[in-house]
Amino acid sequence: MAVDRALPTPEAHDLLDLVRDIIAKEIAPRAARDETEGRFPRDLFTLLGRAGLLGLPYPEEHGGAAQPYEVYLQVVEELAGAFLAVGLGVSVHTLSCFPVAAYGDQERRAELLPQMLGGELLGAYCLSEPQSGSDAAALTTRAQAADGGYVVDGVKAWTTHGGVADFYTVMARTSADGPRGISCFHVPAGTPGLSFGRPERKMGMRSSPTAQVRLDGVRLGADALIGEEGEGFRIAMAALDGGRLGIAACAVGVAQAALDAATAYARERRQFGRPIAEFQGLGFMLADMATQVAAARALYLDAARLRDAGRPYGTRAAMAKLFATDTAMKVTTDAVQVFGGYGYVEDFPAERLMREAKVLQIVEGTNQIQRLVISRALTKDA
Amino acid sequence: MNIVVCVKQVPDTATERKLSSKDNTLDRDAADGVINELCEYAVEEALKIKEAHGGEVTVLTMGPAKATDTIRKALAMGADKAVHLVDDALHGSDALGTSHALAQTLKKIGFDLVILGSESTDARTGVLAAMLAERLGTPQLTLARKVDIDGSAISIERVTDYGYDKVTATLPAVVSVVEKINEPRYPSFKGIMAAKKKPVQTFGVADAEIDTAQVGLASSWSEVTEFAVAPPRAAGTIVKDEGDGGAKAAEFLASKKFI
Numbered sequence: 169m170a171v172d173r174a175l176p177t178p179e180a181h182d183l184l185d186l187v188r189d190i191i192a193k194e195i196a197p198r199a200a201r202d203e204t205e206g207r208f209p210r211d212l213f214t215l216l217g218r219a220g221l222l223g224l225p226y227p228e229e230h231g232g233a234a235q236p237y238e239v240y241l242q243v244v245e246e247l248a249g250a251f252l253a254v255g256l257g258v259s260v261h262t263l264s265c266f267p268v269a270a271y272g273d274q275e276r277r278a279e280l281l282p283q284m285l286g287g288e289l290l291g292a293y294c295l296s297e298p299q300s301g302s303d304a305a306a307l308t309t310r311a312q313a314a315d316g317g318y319v320v321d322g323v324k325a326w327t328t329h330g331g332v333a334d335f336y337t338v339m340a341r342t343s344a345d346g347p348r349g350i351s352c353f354h355v356p357a358g359t360p361g362l363s364f365g366r367p368e369r370k371m372g373m374r375s376s377p378t379a380q381v382r383l384d385g386v387r388l389g390a391d392a393l394i395g396e397e398g399e400g401f402r403i404a405m406a407a408l409d410g411g412r413l414g415i416a417a418c419a420v421g422v423a424q425a426a427l428d429a430a431t432a433y434a435r436e437r438r439q440f441g442r443p444i445a446e447f448q449g450l451g452f453m454l455a456d457m458a459t460q461v462a463a464a465r466a467l468y469l470d471a472a473r474l475r476d477a478g479r480p481y482g483t484r485a486a487m488a489k490l491f492a493t494d495t496a497m498k499v500t501t502d503a504v505q506v507f508g509g510y511g512y513v514e515d516f517p518a519e520r521l522m523r524e525a526k527v528l529q530i531v532e533g534t535n536q537i538q539r540l541v542i543s544r545a546l547t548k549d550a
Numbered sequence: 551m552n553i554v555v556c557v558k559q560v561p562d563t564a565t566e567r568k569l570s571s572k573d574n575t576l577d578r579d580a581a582d583g584v585i586n587e588l589c590e591y592a593v594e595e596a597l598k599i600k601e602a603h604g605g606e607v608t609v610l611t612m613g614p615a616k617a618t619d620t621i622r623k624a625l626a627m628g629a630d631k632a633v634h635l636v637d638d639a640l641h642g643s644d645a646l647g648t649s650h651a652l653a654q655t656l657k658k659i660g661f662d663l664v665i666l667g668s669e670s671t672d673a674r675t676g677v678l679a680a681m682l683a684e685r686l687g688t689p690q691l692t693l694a695r696k697v698d699i700d701g702s703a704i705s706i707e708r709v710t711d712y713g714y715d716k717v718t719a720t721l722p723a724v725v726s727v728v729e730k731i732n733e734p735r736y737p738s739f740k741g742i743m744a745a746k747k748k749p750v751q752t753f754g755v756a757d758a759e760i761d762t763a764q765v766g767l768a769s770s771w772s773e774v775t776e777f778a779v780a781p782p783r784a785a786g787t788i789v790k791d792e793g794d795g796g797a798k799a800a801e802f803l804a805s806k807k808f809i
Contacts, residue, residue: 220739
């Protein structure tokens, strides 16, 4: 059932109509199959790019659509509900474009953004390393100054679109000075010395490749540096604040899809002479699921509106990511329960949604890190 | 090149479609109006021809006020401007009446090439392209699965039961297309925004010098005298396979004269 959305403008309603049309005709029919066969739907990103849906929150000057986060995230939510690999892919791509869009100089923006936002260049974001996940500032990938540019060596882990992306936004160390020694680089696919591990064999999201990115003597020009030297960690954290809202929106999409599937099934499945939805034990379960999904959506939209108003929103984004992804885990687990035995088999969507929900509690800051972010904000001196 | 694409708003085939008991015409309020699917192929082909040969694409639709949604859709795909033929006098026109009204309008706005879908999902007469060509005195190239233009020469591959015919003519001409011809593009978000600012001209019967004696329900050559709701589909017969399933299936097909 289509979610009723109070959007800020008539054009945002037109945008959602376009997104739903593309979902119904191009995305939903193939999601389950691509997922079972582990096939990355690169062509869908090209289609979304041509339709103008890959650069929604970026300025129109370079091919974006200048939409507020409040609108962009609801598009991500709808996409993720139909096919998480696509919704999350859009969020990761948007995150990967952020450093160039927000910190790149005019020349770099004009050169790169039109293709990034038009769907020709798909992005990947490389922060985590095998030994440095939650403790992101402990990263050891090095970028040494050489010949007026840089030589980068190191290994990045858990990279969404690793091996299929057209550019990699890489955080690397330009000095030993902790978080202040990290810088941000734009690395095009095909740069000599760049290679990839075998895609991870994951619990879910199998159509979206996740792989190690290895940088072995990768030579970059001076213009590969985005922002200033030492500014990388700040850029990475700023990008993640927005990225976390993307993950929250994805989680609400997955939870809504599970709720819709469970509700439809409970109305159709008859036991003891009536639809199981009429049993209070089940009806109340659906009511709780629906309430949690609506609350999670309200929370990410609240954080989005803070961001759109230009106010600090990192703490609220962490709350939204935490609450929405925990909600998605609970709601998808309950959806499997509503389906009974059918929920545990691949012929129905519930088990896939449950496997997909789990990863959202982990990516772009585990939910434990989100709690750390929130508690630190509460206890620091104003 | 001045290309005019005729598009039609039809009731969404995914919803229940009804006739009005008042005058036996289509109840346009009973279902959501959407652009007729084959019209999207016609718009796409027009845009492709414009991209290859230059010119301008005008959308022409005849229909009630709410048909503007369909015009916006075609404009969002990339057409340049639109003409909306809307007049109460046109209500209930059959294919002959519609062809007169559209032909008069086309004469007013001018064209080198008129493109239509080969039929609509509501009336499904599939005759409009031929009627228009006749009224306009131009060649008709119908059921095209491929269109080539070279200067003022136009040739198409016309789908037939046995394959295709190659049909050539000189512009101006009327072309109708089938779904094999292309893959219609999605409008882009920017296209949707831009469509709101594109010019839409409204024509009434007087503006297009349409003879009101030839249009409308009363002047129609065909008349719907009565209609009935389609009966619900009867339950099928289930044949249990007890080793003779193949024979029983063949028996059934033979009884229906399929084999």
